[in-house]
Amino acid sequence: MQKSxxxxxxxxxxxxxxxxxxxxxxxxxxxxAALACYMHSQNVKPVYLQLDxxxxxxxxxxxxTQLFGIEPNNKDLFFAFESDYIPYQQLVIGNIxxxxxxxxxxxNCLRALEIKLTALPDNSTCDxxxxxxxxxxxxRPDSIVYLALSIATNYKQDIKKLNNLIGNYFDxxxxxxxxxxxxxxxxxxxxxxxxxxxxxxxxxEPLIVQPIWKTIGxxxxxxxxxxxxxxxxxxxxxxxxxxIATDELTTENKITRQxxxxxxxxxxxxxxxxxxxxxxxxxxxxLSFNTKNDKAFAVSGKVSQPFMACAELTKxxxxxxxxxxxILGGGHLLLSPERRFDAIIYNSPHLFN
Numbered sequence: 019m020q021k022s023x024x025x026x027x028x029x030x031x032x033x034x035x036x037x038x039x040x041x042x043x044x045x046x047x048x049x050x051a052a053l054a055c056y057m058h059s060q061n062v063k064p065v066y067l068q069l070d071x072x073x074x075x076x077x078x079x080x081x082x083t084q085l086f087g088i089e090p091n092n093k094d095l096f097f098a099f100e101s102d103y104i105p106y107q108q109l110v111i112g113n114i115x116x117x118x119x120x121x122x123x124x125x126n127c128l129r130a131l132e133i134k135l136t137a138l139p140d141n142s143t144c145d146x147x148x149x150x151x152x153x154x155x156x157x158r159p160d161s162i163v164y165l166a167l168s169i170a171t172n173y174k175q176d177i178k179k180l181n182n183l184i185g186n187y188f189d190x191x192x193x194x195x196x197x198x199x200x201x202x203x204x205x206x207x208x209x210x211x212x213x214x215x216x217x218x219x220x221x222x223e224p225l226i227v228q229p230i231w232k233t234i235g236x237x238x239x240x241x242x243x244x245x246x247x248x249x250x251x252x253x254x255x256x257x258x259x260x261x262i263a264t265d266e267l268t269t270e271n272k273i274t275r276q277x278x279x280x281x282x283x284x285x286x287x288x289x290x291x292x293x294x295x296x297x298x299x300x301x302x303x304x305l306s307f308n309t310k311n312d313k314a315f316a317v318s319g320k321v322s323q324p325f326m327a328c329a330e331l332t333k334x335x336x337x338x339x340x341x342x343x344x345i346l347g348g349g350h351l352l353l354s355p356e357r358r359f360d361a362i363i364y365n366s367p368h369l370f371n
Contacts, residue, residue: 020347024048026055026090030097040352047099047118047133049344049359050229054247055090056344057336058082064247065330067254068222073212075254075325085224085249086121087128096122103130106167109174109290111297114167115160119227130168132161134228135359138331140319144236149332152319153230155258159314162279163298164225166286168252169214170296172221181291183214188288194281197273197307204277205267207284208260214287215253226250231359232334238362245341246334248326256283257325258317273307275315281305282314342370 023034032039032048039048054064058081066080082090089095101120102113104127118133136153143152173180187206193199215222228248232241259276266274273281282305286296302311323331341363350363350370363369 022347022349022352024052024349025059025344025346027052027097029093029095030099031101032097032099034349037352040349041354044099045353045359046135048097050133050135050227050247051097051099051119052344053229053245053336054082054085054227056340057247058090060336062335064227064249065326065328066224066249066251067325068251069215069219069253069257071216071219073216073257075257077328080224080249085129085131085227088121088123092123094123098122103127103164106130106164106171109167109170109294109296110163111295112299115163115298117160117164129224130164131227132158132164132225134226136228136230137359138230138232138319138334139236141236143319143323149327150323151232151331152321152323152326153228154316154318155228155322156316157258157279157314159282159302159311161226161255162282162314163286163296163302165252165255166283166290166296166298168223168225169218170287170290172218173214173290177291177294179217180214180287183217184210184284184288184291188284194285195304200281200305200307201273201277204263204273204280207280208263208267211256211260211280211284211287215256219253222251222253224249225252226255230331230334233362240338240362240366241334242337242339243333243335244338245336246330248331254325258322259315262317262321273309275309275313278305278307278309279314281307338366338369345370 021035063079063081066078067075070076098120100116103120107114117130119131121128138153139151140154232244234241259279262276263280285301289296
């Protein structure tokens with residue numbers, strides 16, 4: 019009898035024969051990794067969202083080999099879930115935050131990936147036509163930390179260049195913890211961050227893995243074509259808050275979550291220039307601007323959809339009949355149906371007949 023498992027995840031720090039490896043938080047990162055492995059076996063490449071020279075999000079594809087940093091069938095590939103990306107440790111004061119997935123080979127870290135398993139459509143788009151469906155994306159503060167460190171790494175050999183790009187304009191900020199002191203500088207922050215990204219476009223890399231699972235409208239029924247993966251490069255990811263920050267600067271009189279993310283990112287890169295290290299915990303804690311730090315920000319499906327719009331979003335390429343090829347050996351029976359996708363699979367035993 020086959021043991022419960024997930025396709026392709028033969029070497030990981032989770033034991034999928036045990037029920038506690040199928041909890042809601044574990045499943046939300048392990049299933050997407052298995053989905054990527056399965057898509058690779060079917061010669062289906064995830065959609066890759068990258069930043070182009072016009073600061074727009076462009077679409078291409080990315081192989082699972084490029085995504086994981088090693089061929090998915092390689093016996094040396096190890097999936098370290100909820101782990102530290104050790105190469106970044108030297109760039110921070112204190113401990114590096116954990117990230118959803120670190121791929122490793124022979125003990126060496128290959129990729130640091132944040133995973134966002136998102137429902138399609140969300141509440142803001144469920145009443146629209148299929149081609150306008152979008153997914154809500156919730157971003158953790160740690161994602162901003164990893165974004166900052168990935169950019170800093172690109173300038174590690176030439177900190178002087180990064181320092182010149184930032185300039186000394188922000189030395190005029192008298193109190194970084196005070197919103198009214200920081201607010202007037204945010205337009206310049208957006209401009210400087212965009213310049214930094216354009217100067218190192220060729221070094222962008224995958225950061226956010228966003229699998230989508232599609233239902234029939236707002237029902238809890240899976241669409242026949244229900245699964246696909248979108249991968250955001252670290253630079254494309256910035257559009258989710260830099261673009262909105264530009265809009266909010268004209269309409270808001272306080273520092274919103276997106277505007278705060280701009281400040282966090284700029285301050286982390288500024289500290290890296292000055293000290294060679296980032297005190298990320300201090301920045302996030304002290305630069306809260308009277309808003310909770312439980313998340314960096316969230317965007318609705320109406321906001322994410324224009325960036326992601328393509329044939330694969332309208333009609334995902336993996337069907338619900340293929341789920342039994344990804345969740346193996348009765349693994350679906352070990353799920354804790356607390357979230358919608360887990361619950362749908364748990365309550366759809368016919369998918370495994």
